[in-house]
Amino acid sequence: MASIINLSDAVSIGIHSMVIVAKSENPVNAIQLSEMLHKSKHHIAKVMQRLVKVGYLDSFRGPTGGFTIIVDPAKIYLYDIYTAIEGEVHVKECKGEGELCPLDKCIYNNLAKKLTAEFVDYFKSQTIKDYM
Amino acid sequence: MASIINLSDAVSIGIHSMVIVAKSENPVNAIQLSEMLHKSKHHIAKVMQRLVKVGYLDSFRGPTGGFTIIVDPAKIYLYDIYTAIEGEVHVKECKGEGELCPLDKCIYNNLAKKLTAEFVDYFKSQTIKDYM
DNA sequence: TTAAATTAAGCACTTAAATTCCTGAATATG
């Protein structure tokens, strides 16, 4: 998973939800998020569970339950959310790299590295607070 | 398909194979490409079929058969190969864009557009000849 | 204390995309 740049629905849900929860005084529950983001409740619940496990959110059951943020939004980078959901970003290498690759200058590796690095840099520069 | 940036194995095969075929005097067959690129013969055949159909390559069956390039490599952009294999590049929009999206500045759309545009620009600037 | 609301967690299903497999048709060579 997570080769080169690929923003899944799950990552979109993760980022949007974290901003919404960070802006709210009260716990926000999965149904509310589902209505705001126009995504399935199930998928949202799954992503939120992940973010709870990683320690960015806390969750409360029962009526008035939902999710709250428990880490300073200025300290949560988009990159953190991305990796919490998709796992570490890695560059998909050309299998025939170096001596094995029949091309003198293998465009594939250079391109993959360039694009991945740009993506990572950008995601490491932005925090949840920047979008509140 | 082809949302945001995603370099599949198929695209890698397409670019590598086109360069190899462009550099060769004689037809190159799927088995030779398979050995050079360390990818399955079947997958390579599929990708090559596509590039024949689109008109960049010609194919010959039987012994001594294989693929040859029939368009000037200086006129084949990486972007052309990408779209021949994956279809048009499009930006995956946030479903709640504009009034619907609960975020004031939807990072998702901005980011998706920025990264996609960079990718397309780069792929439109490079030709097969640049890698021969 | 009971009922309703809500997250947690696991599993099976669906769907779409990527990849592999299979069979048939074309062709060069002896």
Add this chain to the structure above:
DNA sequence: CATATTCAGGAATTTAAGTGCTTAATTTAA
């Protein structure tokens, strides 16, 4: 002409993302 080689194209398989459902645990509030 016979045979081995090779591409073509559709079928089948695999893989991954997302959906739907079910049960359990927890908590509020009547």
